[in-house]
Amino acid sequence: MAANNNNTAANPSTLLPLELVDKCIGSRMHMTMNNDREIVGVLLGFDDFVNMVLEDVTEYENTPEGRRVTKLDQILLSGKNITMMVPGGEGPVGQ
Amino acid sequence: MSEVRKPQDKKGPHKKKESILDLAPYLEKRMRVKFNGGREASGILKGYDALLNLVLDGATEYLKETEETLKSGQKTRPLGLVVCRGTNIVTICPQDGIEQIANPFLQPDQ
Numbered sequence: 722m723a724a725n726n727n728n729t730a731a732n733p734s735t736l737l738p739l740e741l742v743d744k745c746i747g748s749r750m751h752m753t754m755n756n757d758r759e760i761v762g763v764l765l766g767f768d769d770f771v772n773m774v775l776e777d778v779t780e781y782e783n784t785p786e787g788r789r790v791t792k793l794d795q796i797l798l799s800g801k802n803i804t805m806m807v808p809g810g811e812g813p814v815g816q
Numbered sequence: 817m818s819e820v821r822k823p824q825d826k827k828g829p830h831k832k833k834e835s836i837l838d839l840a841p842y843l844e845k846r847m848r849v850k851f852n853g854g855r856e857a858s859g860i861l862k863g864y865d866a867l868l869n870l871v872l873d874g875a876t877e878y879l880k881e882t883e884e885t886l887k888s889g890q891k892t893r894p895l896g897l898v899v900c901r902g903t904n905i906v907t908i909c910p911q912d913g914i915e916q917i918a919n920p921f922l923q924p925d926q
Contacts, residue, residue: 735843736863736871738899753877755853755904771901804851805877806899 742767742806750775751810755802757783761811762796771800839864839908846911847872852904854880858911859898868902 745764752760752773759782762775774797780790839861848858849870859872875898879891 735840737865738863738869738871738902739865741863741871741897741899753855755851755855800901800903802853802904803901804853804855804904805857805875805895805901807895808897808899810895 739771741808742771745806745808749809749811751807752798752803753805753807755804759783760798765795767800771803773798773800773803835866835868837868837908839870842908842910848909848911848914849900849905850907851900852906857895857898857900859895862897865902868905868908870900870902870905870908872898872900 742764746766748764749761750764754760758780760775760778760780762778765774765776767773774795776793776795778792778796780792782788782790842861843863845861846858847861847870848856849872850856856878857872857875858878859875861870862873863871873896875895876892877895879885879893881890885891
């Protein structure tokens with residue numbers, strides 16, 4: 722990938738962000754989006770734009786008192802609005 | 817507009833795009849990151865790439881300020897190890913380079 726080639730100029734022992742995401746394939750991740758939405762699901766894969774395919778997904782919307790929408794099967798989550806990715810995260814627990 | 821930089825001006829043609837921001841000096845430092853959409857987070861910079869994706873450890877998210885938090889203090893929540901998407905990052909700065917000041921723009925009521 723073009724992103725990996727550019728890192729040879731930087732310190733090679735730094736942890737590459739997309740490598741970390743790659744290690745999390747198969748485990749549960751918690752994504753925060755640009756708005757007040759958060760997604761928790763099992764990561765099946767992602768692409769160069771960090772669009773993600775997730776399974777067993779729960780969607781949380783934070784403003785209306787933690788309303789939850791639970792979706793199963795698989796979703797394609799567009800990477801455009803993904804802000805943070807937390808490996809092994811459980812989402813807004815206790816809110 | 818006469819100062820527009822062209823590739824031929826100083827060091828010869830730049831064929832490879834270089835980042836204007838080198839994050840190497842900030843590794844292992846606590847950084848404050850602001851995102852498009854208003855989210856803010858702070859964490860120890862563990863890794864990065866040329867697209868400005870970041871790895872932050874021990875990250876906490878600063879929740880958006882409301883009327884209540886202005887009085888009681890800003891709410892945070894712990895996140896742990898996070899990957900931040902470079903496409904949505906707006907600003908990055910070291911946490912110890914920040915100081916909160918009183919609003920300098922307030923006009924005295926007349």
